[in-house]
Amino acid sequence: MANLPPGQRGEKGEPGSCDCGGGGNDGTGGRQNSPRAGRTRPQLLRRQSGMDRQPGTDMLMNSASVRIMDSYKSFSDVSYALQEGAIVFTADEKELFLKIDHQLNEWISVASYIEKRPRRMPFPTTPSAGSTRAPQAPVFLSNVVYGPKLRLVALPYLLPGDLYYKSGSSILGGDYACQDAAQKVGMTRSYFKVFLNGMYSSLDTVVHRTQRTAVPVVNYYGQRLFNSFEEMLNNGNWNNRIAIQDFGGKDIAQWTENIGRKEILAWQGVRRSQRLSEPFTPDCEGFSNRDKLKTGRATNLLSGSLFQSREITCDSRLVVLCIEAFDENSDTLNPMDYRRK
Template sequence: MVASGRSNIKAHVAKKKRVLAANARSKSSKLETFLKSENFSSENMLIAAKEGTFAYHTIKHLQSFRSLDCTSKLIVNMFEPKFAAARTKTEAIVKNIFAQESQLRLKIDLQKAYFPEASNERILQIFEPLRAYVLSIENCPTIINWFFENPTSEIWMWFIHNIASLFHKVILNVKGDKICATETSLEYLDLKNKLVYRLNELFLPLKVREYLPKLENGRQCKLSGKLHHAYQLRMAALNEAYTGDVHGVRGADYACYREARRAGLRGTFRAFLSSRVQNVDSIVRLADRKLPVSNLRGEVLFNSWSEMFNGDGAPFPHPPRIYSFNGKNVLTDLSWPHKAIWHGALVNGERALDTSCDAWHASSRDKVGLAGNLKGPRLLEQTPYTCDKRLILLCIEATSELFVQRRRRDLDNR
C-alpha cells in the first residue's frame, strides 16, 4: 500500500462493475420511499385502495391469482411504480380482508332474518323461510328477487334438486381410489343415457307433478301446452250430439280421430265407449293410466285414468267443464240438448253387454244404452237412455302426445 496503494485503489474503482454500481446508486430512488411507515400518508392510502380494488376485481370475475404476477408488473411499469398486487399479496387481501368482511356481513344479515333454525333439515324443506329471507334483503339482486317472487320457483327448486342428486350419486361412485378408468367411463355413460332418457320422456320429478295441479287450481300459473299435453290425457266431446248408432266402436273411434286432427291435436283419440269386445277402462295404454285426465284447456277432470274405474263410478272432484273439439262447452251450448254422455259401461269400467245400443249400431226407441249425466255426481252413472236420444259422445286421448312424439323420433332415427 505504501509503494502503490493509490494506483491499486484507482484501478479498483475504475473496474467496470464498480462504475456500473455507482451509476445505479446515483440513478435509483431511495429505498426508504418504498417502505411502509406506521403513519400512512394520503398517497399510501390511495395505493392501498387501488390494490384492494384490483383484488376485488380479480375474485369478482373469477380470474386466476397466478395471472396477477404478470398483471402487477405491467401496472408498475405503465402506471404506478409503488403498486404491488401480485399473486401472494392479492391472496392475502382476499383472505384477510374480503373473506372476513363477507362473513361479518352474512352474520349480520342472518341476525336480522326471522326464520327457524334448520341445520338438520334439508334445504327444500325450508323453502318458505328461505323465500321470506331473500325477499327481506334490501339490496337483493334483481334476478334472485324475480325468481322467489315467481309462484313456480319452488317446483324449479325441486326439479334442480332432483337432477343434481343424479350427478351427486355418480360423483360419489367415481371419486374413490379403487375405481378403474373403465368403470368410470361406464358410470359417465350410464349418466348420459339417463339424462337422454329424461329429456326424451320430458321427465318431471314426483314432487313437481304434485305441485303443478295445486298451482293451476290456485290459478297461480298456467303450464305451457307442450308440458300439459305431455303429462295429461285429454278428454273432449265430438262437435255434435249422436244417437246410439255411431257405426259401432270403430266408427266412433274414426270420428274422434278425424275431429282431433282437424283441431290440430296430435294424440290418438278414441271413443269413450264400451262394447261387446272392449271395456272402457282398457282404452288407454297401460303406461299412461296413471296420468291425470283433463279437458282441452288443461283443467284437470280426474286425478288419473285408473282412479276413474275403482268401482265408485268415476265421481267428479268438482263440477266438470268439458269442451268439444271446436271449443264449445257441452254443458252450456244448445248443440247438445241432453247433458248426458254415452258410455255403455258398468261402474268399474267393464262392458255392459245388453245396454250398449246393440254394440252402438242401433238408434231405435226399443233399444237402450247406459249413459251418465254430466250434471250428476258421477261420470259412469247407470242411467238407461233409449238409443234414439241424441247425447254427448266423448273422446279420450288413448295414446298421449308424449308417446306419439317419442315414436316419431324413433322412426326418424332409424
C-alpha cells in the first residue's frame, strides 16, 4: 500500500482468514470447536461460588466457609450459585444448612443430624497457656482445714492498677482473670473473685453473705490463714510462716522475680469502714485507672498483713489476690448470688 499523507484514510482491504480451532470461515467464527465451546452452567457457577483457579494450573482451590444470611429468603435466592459442601447459617431461623448436590440444588439441615441442644463451653484460655492439671499438695502440711473453706490464691502474673485482662478492666476484668485462672487448673466447681473493691463497692461484699462469719479462709493447699472472712477484714494479719500460693500451687516468694526480695507488693482494696471515714481513699479510682499520676494502696505479703496501706502509683504491676465467693461444696449455685452485694 502506498504511503498516504497524514490525516488521509486508506482503502478497505480484503477479508482475512483465521485458524482458530477450525471453521473460521463457516460463519461460526470457530466457536463450535473452540475450547470455550461446551462450557456448562455448573462450571460457571462453581467459578463464582468460592472456587478459585490456582495460577499456572487447572486445579480449583476451595475457599468456602460458613456464610451468614439475614433470612431464609436471602439464602434461597442465592443457594443455586453455591458449590457442594457450602455451609450457610440463616440468622432469622437460627438454622445451619449443608449443600450436598449441586445439580439438584439439594441441601440438608445440619440440626437434623446432631443433637439440637445448646452446649455450655468452658472459659476461654490464652493460646500459650492452655489447660493444666492442678498440682498435688505437699505431703506434710500444718493447720490444714477439712470441710467448708474459702481459698485465698494469687494470680500467676502481675496486673496494673486498672486490672486490665483480655479486653476487660476494673473489677470485671479482675473477676474474669481470677475465674479464668481457676478454670485452667481444674477448679470447675469454684467461683473466684478478685479481692479488691470497685468504684462504688468495698471488700465487705466480695464473699457471699452466708459465708462471711463461719467459713475459714485458707491458702491454695487448705492451710488456715484466718478463722473467717470477717476476721480477715477486721484483723488482716496471719501467720506469715504459712505461704500464699498462686493458681499453679507455687509459693509467690518462689517466683523467679521474687527470690531474695524482702517485700512482695500486692494491690490492697478498701473496706467499708475506710470508705466511710476516708471518702477519697486512693484506690486507682476503683481499680479502673493505670495513670502514673493516680495512686492506690499496696501491702507487703511477706509481712503477713493484708492492710499495710502503702501508697503507690497506679501504673505499677503488682500481685493480685483472688478469693472464693463461697465454698465449692455449698448449695449457693444461683448465678444471682455471684454479684457483690
